[in-house]
Amino acid sequence: MLKGILNYAHYLLEEAIKKDELVIDATCGNGNDTLFLSTLVGEHGKVLAFDIQKEAIAATKQRIIANERTNVSLIHDSHENIAKYLPVHTNEKISGAIFNLGYLPKSDKKIITKPDSTIIAIDTLLNHLRKDGLIVIVVYHGHEGGKAEKEAILKYLFHLDQKQYSVLRYGFINQKNDPPFILAIQKKID
Numbered sequence: 001m002l003k004g005i006l007n008y009a010h011y012l013l014e015e016a017i018k019k020d021e022l023v024i025d026a027t028c029g030n031g032n033d034t035l036f037l038s039t040l041v042g043e044h045g046k047v048l049a050f051d052i053q054k055e056a057i058a059a060t061k062q063r064i065i066a067n068e069r070t071n072v073s074l075i076h077d078s079h080e081n082i083a084k085y086l087p088v089h090t091n092e093k094i095s096g097a098i099f100n101l102g103y104l105p106k107s108d109k110k111i112i113t114k115p116d117s118t119i120i121a122i123d124t125l126l127n128h129l130r131k132d133g134l135i136v137i138v139v140y141h142g143h144e145g146g147k148a149e150k151e152a153i154l155k156y157l158f159h160l161d162q163k164q165y166s167v168l169r170y171g172f173i174n175q176k177n178d179p180p181f182i183l184a185i186q187k188k189i190d
């Protein structure tokens with residue numbers, strides 16, 4: 001069976017990430033992906049989860065407490081500042097990251113991810129990704145501002161050197177109403 005978008009996003013991450021590793025949820029929202037990443041890396045791994053909205057951080061906090069997780073750090077800041085929060089002493093690499101673009105469901109539709117900050121965050125993550133590490137971006141683009149972000153990211157990824165990165169696009173082309181799709185970037189070198 002063809003996997004749906006969110007299932008496929010998780011499947012890709014599951015393939016790339018091992019126990020005890022460092023991973024990033026760049027847009028934690030209600031914490032679904034944070035919890036999933038927390039399970040993948042296990043109690044000795046680490047998830048850094050970012051969101052610019054207090055409500056999102058609070059919702060994710062509730063979810064990780066309810067699930068008794070101790071391996072998540074919640075960061076109330078934009079993902080464009082990811083570099084500030086990475087461990088400097090160990091120089092530990094990142095094995096995986098996820099973005100769910102757009103707005104928080106049932107919340108203010110004007111608070112959305114934006115092209116410039118999303119691209120800065122992707123660029124930072126690529127610089128800190130280990131070999132075979134993976135960034136998964138779920139691109140929602142039906143809302144106001146979504147098309148511009150989609151175009152900017154595609155343009156940025158289109159120019160990544162194929163010797164260093166594999167870039168995949170996965171989506172259903174016969175669905176109505178601007179269906180979301182996945183962009184995934186795997187690093188081929190150290």
Ligand SMILES: C[S@@+](CC[C@H](N)C(=O)[O-])C[C@H]1O[C@@H](n2cnc3c(N)ncnc32)[C@H](O)[C@@H]1O
Nearest residue numbers: 027028029030032033051052078079100104113
């Ligand atoms: C589609 S929602 C994420 C859904 C989430 N993955 C979940 O499982 O519920 C997008 C989130 O991105 C957040 N966001 C927007 N701009 C951001 C930025 N620059 N840095 C971090 N988060 C941002 C929004 O506040 C919103 O919560």
